[in-house]
Amino acid sequence: MQPGATTEQLSLDLLDQRQIDIAAIHQATGIYTATPEIEALLDQLDWPAQGCRLLDPGAGNGGFLVAALRRLDLDVNDVEEATRRVHGYEFYREAVADARRAVSAHLCERGWTSPAAWRAANEIVEDHDFLLSPVPTGIWDVIAANPPYWRLANLPAGYRIDYEAIVPAHARADLLYAYLDRSADVITRDGHIGLITADRWLLNSGSGELRRRLGTRYSVAGVHRLDAESTFYRPKTRRRGTVARVHPVSLILTPSRSGRPLGTEPFWLTPLPAVDGVPLRDIAEIRLAPWLGPDGIFIVGPDSGLPAEHLMPVVEPADIDGEAVRPARKWALATDTTEPPRAVLAHLDATLHRMPKRGRRAVRWLPPETFTGRLPLDRDAVLVPRIARRLTGIRLPAGRLPINHGLVVISGLPVESVLAMLDDPQVQAQANDLSLGIDNGYRSFTATLLRQLVIPRRHLTGVPGSRA
Numbered sequence: 001m002q003p004g005a006t007t008e009q010l011s012l013d014l015l016d017q018r019q020i021d022i023a024a025i026h027q028a029t030g031i032y033t034a035t036p037e038i039e040a041l042l043d044q045l046d047w048p049a050q051g052c053r054l055l056d057p058g059a060g061n062g063g064f065l066v067a068a069l070r071r072l073d074l075d076v077n078d079v080e081e082a083t084r085r086v087h088g089y090e091f092y093r094e095a096v097a098d099a100r101r102a103v104s105a106h107l108c109e110r111g112w113t114s115p116a117a118w119r120a121a122n123e124i125v126e127d128h129d130f131l132l133s134p135v136p137t138g139i140w141d142v143i144a145a146n147p148p149y150w151r152l153a154n155l156p157a158g159y160r161i162d163y164e165a166i167v168p169a170h171a172r173a174d175l176l177y178a179y180l181d182r183s184a185d186v187i188t189r190d191g192h193i194g195l196i197t198a199d200r201w202l203l204n205s206g207s208g209e210l211r212r213r214l215g216t217r218y219s220v221a222g223v224h225r226l227d228a229e230s231t232f233y234r235p236k237t238r239r240r241g242t243v244a245r246v247h248p249v250s251l252i253l254t255p256s257r258s259g260r261p262l263g264t265e266p267f268w269l270t271p272l273p274a275v276d277g278v279p280l281r282d283i284a285e286i287r288l289a290p291w292l293g294p295d296g297i298f299i300v301g302p303d304s305g306l307p308a309e310h311l312m313p314v315v316e317p318a319d320i321d322g323e324a325v326r327p328a329r330k331w332a333l334a335t336d337t338t339e340p341p342r343a344v345l346a347h348l349d350a351t352l353h354r355m356p357k358r359g360r361r362a363v364r365w366l367p368p369e370t371f372t373g374r375l376p377l378d379r380d381a382v383l384v385p386r387i388a389r390r391l392t393g394i395r396l397p398a399g400r401l402p403i404n405h406g407l408v409v410i411s412g413l414p415v416e417s418v419l420a421m422l423d424d425p426q427v428q429a430q431a432n433d434l435s436l437g438i439d440n441g442y443r444s445f446t447a448t449l450l451r452q453l454v455i456p457r458r459h460l461t462g463v464p465g466s467r468a
């Protein structure tokens with residue numbers, strides 16, 4: 001507290017800081033849904049034929065609220081009925097004002113007087129934090145939402161303290177998880193949750209416990225992919241050629257067992273084709289290649305002058321030529337917990353200031369992601385480029401270190417067997433079904449996807465762990 005500041009001044013400062021934090025969260029998460037997608041979701045929810053009271057817990061500029069109201073047969077100026085049936089929470093004041101304007105304008109178009117329309121709009125759109133402030137339970141039987149998504153690590157510090165104190169551990173890692181968890185908490189026992197979300201929570205291992213808990217009450221109905229370009233406006237900026245940052249899906253969480261079950265395992269949008277065999281994860285090691293930070297720190301060129309016994313030739317995606325690995329152009333500095341020689345330390349001390357925060361370690365000579373002892377450098381293995389037109393295995397010669405999250409390494413089986421497995425038409429078909437399409441015919445083959453691939457039994461003779 002500043003000397004001389006009063007208690008009121010302090011709470012005003014805290015309030016101001018909270019508004020700044022909220023503005024930052026809105027800036028990152030305020031991605032609005034196009035009307036056709038909102039209408040399609042309300043159709044799927046069968047609103048208002050099924051359901052009496054609808055909530056949008058992150059209302060933005062009010063798109064869901066207006067669409068939900070438009071479907072109601074309301075008497076003119078019936079503020080009580082309109083506010084009973086439809087409600088929205090939003091915590092960013094400018095968005096609250098936008099949503100109220102949109103609701104009021106819609107009601108005025110229906111012949112309402114301006115005072116009645118504004119009274120309804122002010123009550124329908126509540127300036128309220130859905131995650132950190134108390135929310136009544138058991139009132140809404142329909143939740144329709146495009147929830148915000150943002151990782152815990154990105155949250156502004158002050159907001160994060162309260163968030164971590166309130167949101168349960170299994171739902172904390174992302175605002176999206178917290179929204180799903182809270183929605184399930186507040187909705188009526190027989191209510192339906194309609195969602196337009198990024199698909200990651202269905203697939204990530206970190207959201208397994210959240211899926212398991214939701215799965216005890218809900219199954220998943222009507223799930224389908226949406227096109228990120230046409231579903232959202234004001235989309236997040238994305239760099240050309242990189243994987244789209246959002247892969248949106250639309251789905252309904254239904255309390256009946258009529259949909260597909262949701263559980264700890266990844267929920268694939270296309271159910272896995274029936275293949276008689278064993279998941280690749282049961283018979284092989286599958287790892288993402290390590291990220292070692294920008295070039296010049298743990299990755300050096302041929303003329304670094306550093307001791308050869310601390311250097312290891314690397315393979316990056318750019319070193320792959322068709323189905324072969326080109327000779328090395330760069331080397332990785334291999335260090336472990338013992339202090340490296342003076343030349344290595346001097347090099348690191350001169351360059352580590354360029355390492356982004358996420359790559360810094362308490363022991364300064366360790367790379368951002370440990371690789372020693374984790375990759376099978378002593379024998380050949382199989383590399384899979386994560387972004388490719390088709391699932392492709394490439395022989396990784398012993399002694400070469402794959403780097404960069406654009407590569408996945410499969411080891412623990414003879415290379416020829418793995419290459420034959422990956423080339424099998426039944427495996428290719430699964431990979432094609434499960435992978436996300438990116439731009440220009442490219443697809444994304446993640447380590448999670450590779451672990452799920454079911455290897456047909458004909459490849460398994462003599463393979464340990466396969467019970468073939």
Ligand SMILES: C[S@@+](CC[C@H](N)C(=O)[O-])C[C@H]1O[C@@H](n2cnc3c(N)ncnc32)[C@H](O)[C@@H]1O
Nearest residue numbers: 026032033058059060090091129130131146148
């Ligand atoms: C992805 S946008 C969706 C807006 C709108 N429902 C739509 O789909 O067009 C999410 C909105 O939730 C708001 N929001 C984020 N966290 C919130 C919270 N804890 N409480 C209330 N609103 C929040 C953001 O400000 C943002 O406007």
